[in-house]
Amino acid sequence: MNERQTKLVNNADRHRQLVFDAERWLWRHPQTGYTEWEAHDYLLERFRALGYEPVLAGKIPGFGDIPGFYADVCTGKEGPVLAVFGELDALDIANHPESVNGMTHCCGHHAQAAALLGIAAALKEPDALDGLCGTIRLIAVPAEEMIQLGFREELRRKGIIKYFGGKTEFMRRGILDDADLALMVHGTAAGDGEPFDFSCGYGSNGCMAKNIRFKGRSAHAGGSPHLGINAQYAAMLGLQAVNDLRETFPDQDTIRFHPIMMGVTSAVNIIPDEMKIESYVRGKTLEAIRRENTKVNRAMAGAALALGAGVELTDRPGYAPEHHDPQFMKLVESCCVDLAGEDRVRFDYGHWGTGSSDFGDVTCVMPGVQFNAAGASGTFHGIDFDPADPERLCMNSIKAQLFVIDALLSDGGSAAKQIISAYRPEYPSIEAYLDAIDQLILDKDAVTYDKDGNPSIDFQNITE
Numbered sequence: 001m002n003e004r005q006t007k008l009v010n011n012a013d014r015h016r017q018l019v020f021d022a023e024r025w026l027w028r029h030p031q032t033g034y035t036e037w038e039a040h041d042y043l044l045e046r047f048r049a050l051g052y053e054p055v056l057a058g059k060i061p062g063f064g065d066i067p068g069f070y071a072d073v074c075t076g077k078e079g080p081v082l083a084v085f086g087e088l089d090a091l092d093i094a095n096h097p098e099s100v101n102g103m104t105h106c107c108g109h110h111a112q113a114a115a116l117l118g119i120a121a122a123l124k125e126p127d128a129l130d131g132l133c134g135t136i137r138l139i140a141v142p143a144e145e146m147i148q149l150g151f152r153e154e155l156r157r158k159g160i161i162k163y164f165g166g167k168t169e170f171m172r173r174g175i176l177d178d179a180d181l182a183l184m185v186h187g188t189a190a191g192d193g194e195p196f197d198f199s200c201g202y203g204s205n206g207c208m209a210k211n212i213r214f215k216g217r218s219a220h221a222g223g224s225p226h227l228g229i230n231a232q233y234a235a236m237l238g239l240q241a242v243n244d245l246r247e248t249f250p251d252q253d254t255i256r257f258h259p260i261m262m263g264v265t266s267a268v269n270i271i272p273d274e275m276k277i278e279s280y281v282r283g284k285t286l287e288a289i290r291r292e293n294t295k296v297n298r299a300m301a302g303a304a305l306a307l308g309a310g311v312e313l314t315d316r317p318g319y320a321p322e323h324h325d326p327q328f329m330k331l332v333e334s335c336c337v338d339l340a341g342e343d344r345v346r347f348d349y350g351h352w353g354t355g356s357s358d359f360g361d362v363t364c365v366m367p368g369v370q371f372n373a374a375g376a377s378g379t380f381h382g383i384d385f386d387p388a389d390p391e392r393l394c395m396n397s398i399k400a401q402l403f404v405i406d407a408l409l410s411d412g413g414s415a416a417k418q419i420i421s422a423y424r425p426e427y428p429s430i431e432a433y434l435d436a437i438d439q440l441i442l443d444k445d446a447v448t449y450d451k452d453g454n455p456s457i458d459f460q461n462i463t464e
């Protein structure tokens with residue numbers, strides 16, 4: 001650690017109590033995507049107390065009201081714009097012992113939000129921006145977890161959002177229009193005997209979001225089942241068909257299909273006339289996701305036909321595959337090593353994860369790195385998840401991000417400029433990216449019958 005970095009560490013440590021209080025408060029107030037108003041209000045109040053004037057994502061003219069905001073830290077000198085994210089959303093997981101209204105932060109996003117506040121506070125210290133150029137955009141962003149797909153589709157139909165992912169929606173709202181680079185830290189659990197504080201892989205799967213609705217006919221389940229069409233059986237058959245297709249998914253595409261049935265809407269003595277399924281199709285490329293998704297839709301149509309049922313298919317853009325810029329990764333890695341030492345940092349430039357994040361969407365249009373800070377224990381998205389060590393989960397995250405901000409934007413922003421000029425975006429602009437994912441949208445009543453019972457099948461997404 002050099003003298004400057006020691007100062008940055010001290011700047012962060014001065015706000016330890018603010019960060020730890022926020023971590024505890026946010027942990028106790030979990031809300032799921034696009035409903036995180038409590039976290040929004042809590043953070044907004046504290047950002048304002050620090051002297052920031054945040055721009056509210058929900059108050060941008062022409063767009064619906066959603067939680068989340070951003071605040072710019074201007075160095076007063078021309079230079080790159082660095083977007084730094086903290087996520088707000090929790091998950092439905094009623095069996096977690098600390099769940100509140102059936103939700104917890106079992107992905108640790110509350111720690112990210114607390115860290116974002118800590119960064120905001122540290123950047124207000126008198127010497128914080130010494131020698132820096134450009135702008136640091138601190139972004140409190142909703143809805144990273146791609147869940148409650150029915151609810152998000154409802155928001156979409158009401159015109160409140162267009163995209164299910166918060167970062168994608170923020171891109172649509174112009175919040176990243178002038179951003180040049182993107183940075184994020186997600187919590188992680190170092191496994192037994194693994195001493196690392198920081199880790200990072202090269203990238204991770206993208207995904208498509210699916211609502212599937214099987215339509216049958218209700219009837220008395222005991223007295224006259226022959227008058228009914230069992231939508232639950234049709235759904236089960238559809239899922240079985242996809243399970244039988246799994247061996248046709250090429251290994252290198254790292255496809256994941258993990259449906260959940262959303263439950264019946266009638267009683268045990270009624271043949272269920274409706275069964276909704278939510279799922280993703282994840283994969284390494286959008287092309288692979290698209291290809292294998294067509295098979296999934298065909299399986300659903302085939303299952304509906306077998307039972308004489310119908311099925312509505314609703315496909316929505318999920319997230320793009322996430323690719324970390326290797327040169328940017330190198331810079332982040334050296335910052336982490338400066339802070340924690342080489343033996344506590346594990347960057348793997350070949351590692352591919354099979355989860356997905358809307359940070360992937362951001363990396364399609366600008367160089368970005370999402371790395372991990374250890375400090376959680378238990379299972380992510382599991383009932384034993386515990387943000388056990390906020391010192392590592394939050395304070396380490398803040399310090400490492402301050403180091404990265406400093407490394408990118410000092411010296412006239414030369415490191416940032418080098419990364420930006422070497423970066424080849426997958427899409428030439430945010431607009432081009434959003435146009436491309438709009439092609440994934442599909443709304444089909446996939447199986448219909450004429451008066452003689454002859455079916456018409458239509459499940460393909462054919463775009464010119």
Ligand SMILES: [Zn+2]
Binds near residue numbers: 107145381
């Ligand atoms: Zn998660």
Ligand SMILES: [Zn+2]
Binds near residue numbers: 107108109144186
């Ligand atoms: Zn997460």
